[in-house]
Structures are given as structure tokens and as C-alpha cells.
Amino acid sequence: MKKVRIDFAPPSLSRTWYRAPPGTWSLLIAAVAFVGPLASTVAQYRGLQRMEAQRTAQVAEARARAAARAPVAAPARTVPPAQAGAVNASVQQLNLPWRGLHDAVQAATPASIALLALEPDAKKSTVRITAEAKSSDDMIAYVEQLERIEWFTTVLLARHEINEQDPNRPIRFQVDAQWRAAQ
Incomplete structure (x- = not known):
């Protein structure tokens, strides 16, 4: 005859711990040890993706602002002849x-x-x-x-x-x- 397990205890963590085979828990511990660093790596990756998206948006915004601004030509300056003569004399002396x-x-x-x-x-x-x-x-x-x-x-x-x-x-x-x- 086959052994029958009768258990009237309500479901709980201790009951599950007691009834689980030994290999299951070691597998669960290995999975948690593997998933922990993987989860933090995934979180870092997503953070870097968000930062890259922000930087790309900032660069696009800066380019749009730069394109919107038309280059302003410097105003033409006329130098009085007396001042031009003084500058030329100074350059000649130098x-x-x-x-x-x-x-x-x-x-x-x-x-x-x-x-x-x-x-x-x-x-x-x-x-x-x-x-x-x-x-x-x-x-x-x-x-x-x-x-x-x-x-x-x-x-x-x-x-x-x-x-x-x-x-x-x-x-x-x-x-x-x-x-x-x-x-």
C-alpha cells in the first residue's frame, strides 16, 4: 500500500518550507542570487536610456534654437580719416x-x-x-x-x-x- 499523507494544517510558509524537496530551495536561492544583480543592471540600463533620451532632446532643442537665430552681421563701421591716419602711423612706427x-x-x-x-x-x-x-x-x-x-x-x-x-x-x-x- 501506498503511503498517504494527510495534512490538515492551513497553508503557510513554514508548511511550504517543510514540504518542499531540498533541491527546490537550493534552486530558488540560486535564482535569487542571479536575478538580484540582473535586476540592478536592468535598472541602470533603463536609467541610462532615460538620460540619453533627455540629452538627445536637449541637443535637438539647442539645434532648433540655433537654427531659429539668424546670424547677425556686424554693423559696418566707418573710421574717420584722422583716426585711420593715426593708426597707420602707429603701425608704421611699430x-x-x-x-x-x-x-x-x-x-x-x-x-x-x-x-x-x-x-x-x-x-x-x-x-x-x-x-x-x-x-x-x-x-x-x-x-x-x-x-x-x-x-x-x-x-x-x-x-x-x-x-x-x-x-x-x-x-x-x-x-x-x-x-x-x-x-
Whole structure:
């Protein structure tokens, strides 16, 4: 005869636990262990999908706003002639050939000459050199040396005077030199 199980106990968790075969519970525990991380991965995936949809909507909205705005042309400005002339003069002054000018003057200056100032004029391509010499012979030799430099086309002694206040009585002089425009 076959064994009959008679159970009058009401259905409950403990009854189900008691009556379930041992393999069922281990299978259930394995399924929960597998589904738990899978559920969180699915939740993360859905969150990323929502974020991507929001970003796509934002990009589309930004593109629509950018397309709606027509490019605005900058207003045409007229520069007064006086201002244009001042700007051009400043640019010309900034574009002086300083290195070549300095090198040419430095090459012609002996130790007996003290350079005091270099005052270039970009419009005229000239430079006024202010210097001091111990004697008039040194001054004349310096002017002749400047004339031999290929950088300059014209060299003129503009003025000279003896500095009476200095005990050495040096000769202070100014030389105007015009440089080649193609330098």
C-alpha cells in the first residue's frame, strides 16, 4: 500500500518550507542570487536610456534654437580719416626695422663715442642719433664711419656743441641718417 499523507494544517510558509524537496530551495536561492544583480543592471540600463533620451532632446532643442537665430552681421563701421591716419602711423612706427637699425649704428660706433639717444622717424625713414665724443676728430670720424655703412643712404651732422658744465668738456652732437626703405 501506498503511503498517504494527510495534512490538515492551513497553508503557510513554514508548511511550504517543510514540504518542499531540498533541491527546490537550493534552486530558488540560486535564482535569487542571479536575478538580484540582473535586476540592478536592468535598472541602470533603463536609467541610462532615460538620460540619453533627455540629452538627445536637449541637443535637438539647442539645434532648433540655433537654427531659429539668424546670424547677425556686424554693423559696418566707418573710421574717420584722422583716426585711420593715426593708426597707420602707429603701425608704421611699430614696424620699424629696429634690429637692422640698431646693428648698423652699433657696428659704426667706436669706444670713444657715447650714444645718448636714437630717435627714429618711420615716415621719413630717418633716425636722429645723439652722442658725445671726447674730441671733434672723434665726432668727424664717427660721422664718416656712419656714411660707410650700407644701411644708410644719407648721413648729416645736424648740430654740435661743447658741454661746458662737464669738466671733460665733451662734444655733444646730433646726426641725422636716412636708411634704405627696402631693408
